[in-house]
Amino acid sequence: MLLHIVARGRIGRSAEAELVDRYLKRIAWPTRITELPDTGGREPAAAPQTRRILLDEKGEAMPSLALAERLGRWRDDGVREARFLLGAADGFDDAARAEADLLLSFGRATWPHLLARAMLAEQLFRATSILAGHPYHREG
Numbered sequence: 421m422l423l424h425i426v427a428r429g430r431i432g433r434s435a436e437a438e439l440v441d442r443y444l445k446r447i448a449w450p451t452r453i454t455e456l457p458d459t460g461g462r463e464p465a466a467a468p469q470t471r472r473i474l475l476d477e478k479g480e481a482m483p484s485l486a487l488a489e490r491l492g493r494w495r496d497d498g499v500r501e502a503r504f505l506l507g508a509a510d511g512f513d514d515a516a517r518a519e520a521d522l523l524l525s526f527g528r529a530t531w532p533h534l535l536a537r538a539m540l541a542e543q544l545f546r547a548t549s550i551l552a553g554h555p556y557h558r559e560g
């Protein structure tokens with residue numbers, strides 16, 4: 421299953437870009453990043469079996485194990501793409517929230533979109549490590 425990050429804003433050469441690269445390189449699953457401008461622009465077409473995960477501080481704060489289980493279930497059900505959407509300064513409107521299969525929160529604090537992208541890359545590495553039985557993740 422493709423892990424596709426569709427993010428508003430340009431990351432360029434930055435500390436956050438290094439973090440994103442570091443984690444995405446370590447993921448054994450196929451990954452892709454599509455950058456969109458802060459406003460406007462067209463999201464790439466999605467395969468019929470795509471799940472949309474909208475990153476939103478008002479969403480569900482999932483333990484890493486639960487995110488891994490959700491990704492594993494989608495993969496086993498034949499989902500072709502898990503599409504993770506990151507917003508710009510104004511976040512998402514209610515219509516975008518309503519279209520999502522999952523609203524995923526990294527807590528109630530608001531993070532800059534580039535940090536949220538790096539955190540997402542790490543969580544995807546963690547989730548796929550959990551599914552592979554790799555000891556990267558330790559439950560406290």
Ligand SMILES: C[S@@+](CC[C@H](N)C(=O)[O-])C[C@H]1O[C@@H](n2cnc3c(N)ncnc32)[C@H](O)[C@@H]1O
Nearest residue numbers: 475476477506507511525526527530531533536
């Ligand atoms: C600067 S934030 C936007 C804040 C905006 N006021 C809002 O209400 O969503 C830019 C993007 O980073 C991501 N983000 C920031 N904080 C987050 C959090 N706590 N959980 C999940 N995603 C977050 C979201 O995708 C958000 O659209």
